[in-house]
Amino acid sequence: MPVNETLSTYSDWTYNSAAGVYVFAIMLYLVEQAFTRAPRKEAVAAGRIPGLVEQPKPPKQELTRSERFGRMGAALTVLGAGLHLASLVLRGVATGRAPWGNMYEYMSLLCLAAVVTWVVLMTKFPIRKLGGYVLAPIVVLMFLGGTVLYAEAAPVMPALQSYWLVIHVSVISISSGMLLIPGVASILFLIKNKNPEKFPKLPSADVLDRIAYRSTVVAFPLFTAGIICGAIWAEAAWGRFWGWDPKETVAFVSWVVYAAYLHARATAGWRGSGAAWINSLGFAFTVFNLFFINLVTSGLHSYAGL
Structure with missing residues (x-):
């Protein structure tokens, strides 16, 4: 089956766009991490750090500025995952095969799995501020995948x-x-x-x-x-x-x-x-x-x- 060069190009564009979105998400996560106040010592001593024990839900409060940055980072992560998935789908349609036949494609799927896992964990645990630490190695892997490991779309x-x-x-x-x-x-x-x-x-x-x-x-x-x-x-x-x-x-x-x-x-x-x-x-x-x-x-x- 001949390779659809147009779809292959779109796949590369969405891959690079996803990596760029992840970079912006990292910046927002780091802003939230930097400007979030550390838990008070008395709260630590009492075991009231979120995630240690179940606590009654506090009254709904207005989001702080740092929390808004964190939520924007989470939204960008989801957007990046959507673009990332689109790049794999386009690659697969362009080549008429499963889009993980070389190291570039394998790395792309691996990184997408890591991002999706992170998004799921963010919904279960109060860990959104760690997004910068998690996405940083993923972006490095994607950069290496898109440069050193990149392979043109072709049959396996x-x-x-x-x-x-x-x-x-x-x-x-x-x-x-x-x-x-x-x-x-x-x-x-x-x-x-x-x-x-x-x-x-x-x-x-x-x-x-x-x-x-x-x-x-x-x-x-x-x-x-x-x-x-x-x-x-x-x-x-x-x-x-x-x-x-x-x-x-x-x-x-x-x-x-x-x-x-x-x-x-x-x-x-x-x-x-x-x-x-x-x-x-x-x-x-x-x-x-x-x-x-x-x-x-x-x-x-x-x-x-x-």
């Missing part, structure tokens, strides 16, 4: 012309994107837990811990399913379920680390900083697998399109 190579491309790559990409959020949350937890007085505007350590745990609980089964689907595809394509290819090996190590995190999170002696360190290690392996394994090493998964 014969090895990838399989329905497993739709299943395996999408599940792995989405779950990896979701796992970026608990990684950031665990790093912020370690910072907050070590020096709570120096970072009073961050959410409580308890809230950060719950964000990391709940998002990992959702992403881990998807990640597991993605690895299993990859093994089935490998057997059909290469005649074996597992061959310790570099990407397979690091993916398995990442799986073990996240399984260890969930176990540690449920164990009293490891809950807290110990579990957060393990989750941060899983985050490091995810990023390592995304860049180093895909771009530096050579193996059966060397489909970066570079």
Whole structure:
């Protein structure tokens, strides 16, 4: 099927527009973070920080200026996610295939999954002020995807012309994107837990811990399913379920680390900083697998399109 160059161009435009909108959203989140007053010490002592315990709803008050900036940042995040989704849809229609056949497209889907996860978490927890910390690495990944990793719209190579491309790559990409959020949350937890007085505007350590745990609980089964689907595809394509290819090996190590995190999170002696360190290690392996394994090493998964 010939590539529709017009739709491909529109896809690139919406991708770049989404990245630009995310940058403006980061600025608004940082303004809210900077001008929000830190909780009073007496409120901390009484355990009345939002997210720690349920509190009666206070009377409706007029939004402060910082809160207005935060809400505008959240609105821009949703707008950026819409543009981001449109870029993937346009890319798929332009090429007549699933729009994650190279590293540029894979990275785009991964970042969109991370943004959507963040939007969902913002509706559940009082964490909107962290938007700058969360979107910053996503924008960096999108910048790298749109420059260093960019690939022209084209049909995929014969090895990838399989329905497993739709299943395996999408599940792995989405779950990896979701796992970026608990990684950031665990790093912020370690910072907050070590020096709570120096970072009073961050959410409580308890809230950060719950964000990391709940998002990992959702992403881990998807990640597991993605690895299993990859093994089935490998057997059909290469005649074996597992061959310790570099990407397979690091993916398995990442799986073990996240399984260890969930176990540690449920164990009293490891809950807290110990579990957060393990989750941060899983985050490091995810990023390592995304860049180093895909771009530096050579193996059966060397489909970066570079």
